[in-house]
Amino acid sequence: MSLELTAVQTVACCSPLAREPLSLPEAEGIAPLLKALADPVRLRLMSLVASHEGGEACVCDLNDAFELSQPTISHHLKILHGAGLLDREKRGVWVYYRARTEALQNLATLIGGQAT
Template identity: 90%
Template sequence: MSLELTPVQTVACCSPLSREPLSESEAEGIVPLLKALGDPVRLRLMSLVASHEGGEACVCDLNDAFELSQPTISHHLKVLHEAGLLEREKRGVWVYYRARTDALAGLAALIGGQGQ
């Protein structure tokens, strides 16, 4: 049995930065994503989860990559989840994380100039 712990926000999609200026509301919607990724630990966590075998990782899979405590790793994962970059699912005593590919694709389109 799986349990979704918190609702995940929908990530706003917008035109590439090079095509047209962002509106104030679009910028406000994107800032939390960029702030969440602006920390080196969270950026590495995002990369580790997204590239993990099967596309998902448990906190127990991520601890050894850092010289940080498990609660600190969990805090960083929570920030990524609340920003809408990770989905999470509780299975027994463990929480598994999966990258939200739609959020990543939206950021890539915004920064990389790939229109949608």
């Protein structure tokens, strides 16, 4: 029986980049997170959700911030969710997104960690 690690779990186990080189499995686990955030729309969406009151936002609150269709916004949110950066919960006809702050903190540690 093998245990598959999600990208968020992989980031949590890594030392800062400046401390030691990443292994291939670590790099392969982290790359989807960085790729998900590398798109300007997704980066803004992540920021909007994370900074929204209570750390949670309805998709209906996010659409007005962009000149994009609702399906396009939903597509970008799906990518962020799939990468482990957002949690989602359907309530009635709306979907609410919550930033996975531990994933963001782990990425910050990975990228910004001080060399020792």
